[in-house]
Amino acid sequence: EVQLVESGGGLVQPGRSLRLSCTASGFTFGDYIMSWFRQAPGKGLEWVSFIRSKAYGGTTEYGASVKGRFIISRDDSKSIAYLQMNSLRTEDTAIYYCVRHRGLAPDYWGQGTLVTVSS
Amino acid sequence: DIVMTQTPLSLSVTPGQPASISCKSSQSLLHSDGKTYLYWYLQRPGQSPQLLIYEVSSRFSGVPHGFSGSGSGTDFTLKISRVEAEDVGVYYCMQGVHLPVTFGQGTRLEIK
Numbered sequence: 001e002v003q004l005v006e007s008g009g010g011l012v013q014p015g016r017s018l019r020l021s022c023t024a025s026g027f028t029f030g031d032y033i034m035s036w037f038r039q040a041p042g043k044g045l046e047w048v049s050f051i052r053s054k055a056y057g058g059t060t061e062y063g064a065s066v067k068g069r070f071i072i073s074r075d076d077s078k079s080i081a082y083l084q085m086n087s088l089r090t091e092d093t094a095i096y097y098c099v100r101h102r103g104l105a106p107d108y109w110g111q112g113t114l115v116t117v118s119s
Numbered sequence: 120d121i122v123m124t125q126t127p128l129s130l131s132v133t134p135g136q137p138a139s140i141s142c143k144s145s146q147s148l149l150h151s152d153g154k155t156y157l158y159w160y161l162q163r164p165g166q167s168p169q170l171l172i173y174e175v176s177s178r179f180s181g182v183p184h185g186f187s188g189s190g191s192g193t194d195f196t197l198k199i200s201r202v203e204a205e206d207v208g209v210y211y212c213m214q215g216v217h218l219p220v221t222f223g224q225g226t227r228l229e230i231k
Contacts, residue, residue, distance in 0.1 A: 045211055063219045106158070107170050109167040
């Protein structure tokens with residue numbers, strides 16, 4: 001059974017940093033693209049970032065609103081994906097979801113971790 | 120960025136009746152590899168999104184046959200043949216052919 005468990009969320013002040021983790025199980029983690037999506041309270045879904053598998057260079061992509069502030073990475077030996085979030089803004093407040101891709105299709109989503117950016 | 124426009128934004132359906140949601144994209148979602156990267160998700164209240172349909176019309180594992188997707192190019196439709204109570208939630212279309220990945224605004228389905 002595919003499982004994705006996010007952790008690391010919480011309350012943080014504007015301008016500070018936070019690192020989210022996504023621990024995966026039930027599949028060969030290193031073979032898959034992994035993404036982060038987010039959902040602000042009461043709002044729709046927004047793609048944040050993804051990282052390709054090592055077979056495709058492990059390269060990364062970012063949404064415009066987080067580019068230059070967030071960094072996605074992966075540790076295939078531990079089956080963990082990370083999202084390092086720097087220079088946080090109040091508008092980054094959201095539930096952050098870790099998502100696996102089957103090919104290009106985001107198929108399994110974790111339950112999410114809430115990040116609140118507030119002074 | 121590709122803009123995804125869903126209609127209607129809300130839907131109230133009697134159990135056992137069909138439902139249909141439209142999704143239109145501002146650009147064609149047909150990739151040079153011949154595939155069309157249009158997906159449908161359901162987010163039930165208090166839950167994370169779950170994949171229903173990928174590449175326009177393929178049902179994801181475990182998705183009931185009552186859900187079907189169709190369309191091409193820029194116009195797509197999700198149909199539910201007979202709505203049940205467990206179908207309540209917000210439905211999103213999503214395109215994955217061009218970065219950034221973008222979603223429709225969501226369509227809230229409720230039971231009458």
